[in-house]
Amino acid sequence: MAIKILFGRQVFAFRVKMRWYIFILALSSYKNPITAIKGLMYLIKIRKNVKGKKVIKKLVYHEGAYYFGAYVPPWNSKLFKHFVIDKLNKFKPTNLKSNRFNNIFFAITKKCPLQCAHCFEWDELNKKEVLELDKIFEILKNLEEFGFNQLILSGGEPMTRLKWVYKILSHLKNNVNCWIFTSGYNLNRENAIKLKNEGLKGVFISLDHYEKEIHNEFRGNEKSYNWVINGVNNANQAGLLVCLSVCITKEMANKKDLMNYMSLAKKLGVAFVQFLEPKAVGHFKGKDVLLNDTQIELLEDVYQLYNTDKDYKKYPIIMYHGYHQRRIGCFNAGHTGLYINTDGNLNACPFCHSDENNGNFNIKEQINQIVERGCVEYGAIEM
Secondary structure, three states: OOOOEOOOHHHHHHHHHHHHHHHHHHHHHOHHHHHHHHHHHHHHHHHHHHOOOOOOOOEEEOOEEEEOOOOOOOOHHHHHHHHHHHHHHHHHHOOOOOOOOEEEEEEOOOOOOOOOOOOOOOOHHOOOOOOEEEEHHHHHHHHHHEEEEEEEEEEHHHHHHHHHHHHHHEEEEEEEEEEEEOOOOOOHHHHHHOOOOOOOOEEEEEOOOOOHHHHHHHOOOOHHHHHHHHHHHHHHOOOEEEEEEEOOOOOOOOHHHHHHHHHHHHHOOOOOOEOOOOOOOHHOOOOOOOHHHHHHHHHHHHHHHHHHHHHHHHHHOOEEHHHHHHHHHHOOOOOOOOEEEOOOOOEEEEEEOOOOOOOOOHHHHHHHHHHHHHHOOOOOOOO
């Protein structure tokens, strides 16, 4: 089933309905209409800090569900209720159950057929595996005690461990939204259909340039671009949500390239595009890769333009972590998200690695240490 990108009046009506839903949820917990209204206004303030003062006028409709982005559970689902309650708890504790984390990134393998210029797991790539499936299940079981809404399987390339992926999906039993972060490798039609049937919700597929040759050079494999295009088409046909993820380098941080990229994303029929800023970690460590202020300003302008202007109403929703991180801090670092590396150690996020938790198998202690350290670049989240 193809996605529909809703815009304008449809989204406005939906937002009114959603705010009423949140108000009723807050009222059922606080038992006080004034407190419930203040809770709703608190969430609206957070949204403005995260998304910008301009209201994003888009929603993705897919298989009867409404999505604001790839990292937020669909509206009116059980997981969305947990998501909202967790945010209300930051305002004032409720008596309602919620999950401790919104999303968990889990790098389940060191194996990868690529040699990407920006790889944050570069130092571990294609080394001897440390994690086995039973250890992965042990970690997941420990995290399930805290609760999480979304599990994102990464690597390495998680599609090299397809049998593991199926077993993880079977273990989750649709209790969380599971996505895969992939290069498109091995995402053929048969695998896409089976992944969908086993409970996978969507795929993040890395496409780092709209031009084939540039993308392939960046990824270190002449087959990479074709994997992406075929993978996107197969995922769409299987009914999976698709988010293209792009690392916007200095060379690409110009309006022409960004607009050409978004045109290709629209043509491919994906729901979301994720803007990532290059970080001097992994394969980029010690290199001059950080964007300057002018380039960042351009990215923020494009982010706002495509998400709010009616001329771009049929384009995918852009997600851009850097936008809200500069305004409110980082949601990861143990606050609403975690990253588990290929050795099974907990980290703040894919870009913030630390060896301090190595050898510490107490999950709760690891989480507390990560929260205490916070995000090195953006600091603790201010909510």
